[in-house]
Amino acid sequence: MLEQIADKLQKVMRYLRGEAKITERNMAEALRQIKLALLEADVNYLVVKDFIERIRIKALDQKVMESFTPAQQTIKIVRDELQAILGGKVKSLAFSTSPPSIFMLVGLQGSGKTTTCGKLAFYLRKIGKRPILASFDLKRPAAQEQLRMIASELNLPFYEIKTDKMKQPEKALEELLLFAKQGYFDPLILDTAGRLHIDEDLMNELKMLKSILRPDEIIFIGDAMTGQDAVRSAQAFDEKIGLTSVILTKMDGDARGGAALSIVTVTGKPIIFMGVGEKYDQLEVFHPDRLASRILGMGDVLSLIEKAEREADLKEAEELARRLQKEEFTLEDFRKQLIQLRKMGSLSQLLSLLPSIGPFKNISRLHLDDRQLIHFEAIINSMTLEERQNPKIIDGRRRIRIARGSGRPVHEVNQLLRQFNEMKKMMKTPLFKKLIGSAKISYFG
Ligand SMILES: Nc1nc2c(ncn2[C@@H]2O[C@H](COP(=O)(O)OP(=O)(O)O)[C@@H](O)[C@H]2O)c(=O)[nH]1
Numbered sequence: 329m330l331e332q333i334a335d336k337l338q339k340v341m342r343y344l345r346g347e348a349k350i351t352e353r354n355m356a357e358a359l360r361q362i363k364l365a366l367l368e369a370d371v372n373y374l375v376v377k378d379f380i381e382r383i384r385i386k387a388l389d390q391k392v393m394e395s396f397t398p399a400q401q402t403i404k405i406v407r408d409e410l411q412a413i414l415g416g417k418v419k420s421l422a423f424s425t426s427p428p429s430i431f432m433l434v435g436l437q438g439s440g441k442t443t444t445c446g447k448l449a450f451y452l453r454k455i456g457k458r459p460i461l462a463s464f465d466l467k468r469p470a471a472q473e474q475l476r477m478i479a480s481e482l483n484l485p486f487y488e489i490k491t492d493k494m495k496q497p498e499k500a501l502e503e504l505l506l507f508a509k510q511g512y513f514d515p516l517i518l519d520t521a522g523r524l525h526i527d528e529d530l531m532n533e534l535k536m537l538k539s540i541l542r543p544d545e546i547i548f549i550g551d552a553m554t555g556q557d558a559v560r561s562a563q564a565f566d567e568k569i570g571l572t573s574v575i576l577t578k579m580d581g582d583a584r585g586g587a588a589l590s591i592v593t594v595t596g597k598p599i600i601f602m603g604v605g606e607k608y609d610q611l612e613v614f615h616p617d618r619l620a621s622r623i624l625g626m627g628d629v630l631s632l633i634e635k636a637e638r639e640a641d642l643k644e645a646e647e648l649a650r651r652l653q654k655e656e657f658t659l660e661d662f663r664k665q666l667i668q669l670r671k672m673g674s675l676s677q678l679l680s681l682l683p684s685i686g687p688f689k690n691i692s693r694l695h696l697d698d699r700q701l702i703h704f705e706a707i708i709n710s711m712t713l714e715e716r717q718n719p720k721i722i723d724g725r726r727r728i729r730i731a732r733g734s735g736r737p738v739h740e741v742n743q744l745l746r747q748f749n750e751m752k753k754m755m756k757t758p759l760f761k762k763l764i765g766s767a768k769i770s771y772f773g
């Protein structure tokens with residue numbers, strides 16, 4: 329996610345760090361590079377222009393230039409401005425004081441509306457709400473089927489609007505509202521029709537839905553992978569029906585970042601969530617501050633801690649924290665840790681949240697993918713207890729035996745031992761301890 333833009337901007341930040349003084353000259357060079365990076369990332373031209381100008385003014389302020397750490401301060405300015413164009417603060421959904429709240433999802437076909445309806449309901453139920461799903465499509469009443477299947481997969485309530493009822497939309501929607509109200513559901517999440525292109529027909533249908541339902545949120549679902557096209561269609565939807573917020577999907581495939589970095593400024597609507605994969609739990613609250621830090625390689629430790637808090641097996645986390653403090657981390661712990669990491673979701677996704685500096689510099693070299701984790705587990709399972717406690721004794725002969733036992737090649741055994749040592753180093757850092765520790769505190773505190 330956003331690797332391309334992150335790569336380029338981090339290069340500029342390294343350039344700035346290398347300069348002893350910030351002068352108009354090296355500042356101009358840095359700004360030129362930032363501008364190029366943003367334009368290559370397909371960020372809206374006007375957004376780029378404003379962004380660069382604001383940084384120029386702030387960074388060339390006397391106080392910054394004469395300070396002891398001009399580069400650091402400039403980087404902070406870039407970070408803050410990046411956060412600003414991503415929307416500044418986290419925005420929450422607007423729930424109604426007289427339930428059910430109504431959230432209507434709109435967008436072009438294929439943008440991820442139906443999937444996101446499911447993800448959103450799944451997320452809201454997790455935080456204690458009682459969502460209900462429904463779908464309205466005059467042209468293709470059968471479109472409901474997809475949402476019904478998602479609902480049944482996730483065990484979420486779904487209200488079916490019978491095809492013949494679609495002919496009297498007002499009546500059908502009133503019945504739907506009554507059902508939601510009487511069942512104390514909140515919110516009602518409504519999936520709507522999509523087209524490949526914006527057309528009058530669709531807009532009229534959505535306008536009708538809006539005037540009957542008076543939704544609390546009209547959320548534009550934009551496919552981040554389509555870059556400025558997503559921004560343009562958001563604009564068009566906003567002009568025709570009026571939007572309250574945006575969810576960007578397929579951020580997992582969006583290396584450039586053009587949509588995320590433009591859509592808030594261009595439409596004036598906040599991004600509230602982002603989709604980061606096809607699975608139903610791959611919807612994340614959109615944190616402009618954390619994302620800005622992540623793009624600049626400052627890491628997103630808070631997200632990581634939250635993830636650890638949510639998913640980790642906390643008893644084991646505590647035990648691990650204890651062992652880390654005593655520095656007796658063994659391969660057996662590593663094996664448990666691997667199992668835990670697998671529970672926490674895709675490891676590469678997790679590792680990408682760590683800052684790419686200091687002890688974590690080589691993290692991308694670790695190349696741990698989820699299948700490899702399973703292989704590693706198999707290898708460790710083939711070791712004796714003694715070998716797990718004291719990996720130093722694992723010589724060439726033992727490596728061959730372990731490889732045979734686990735059905736993995738010897739070089740993979742070597743790789744595992746190497747990565748174990750790297751991991752051991754990494755785990756001794758205060759940051760990692762804090763991470764493990766926070767999981768402990770939230771559970772035992
Ligand atoms: N990788 C990825 N795929 C997504 C995401 N959200 C949706 N999709 C996929 O996008 C495709 C279209 O989604 P769908 O919900 O049917 O779009 P709709 O036509 O707007 O209702 C499906 O294959 C989804 O699995 C996401 O955040 N990441």
Ligand SMILES: [Mg+2]
Nearest residue numbers: 441442471522
């Ligand atoms: Mg759909």
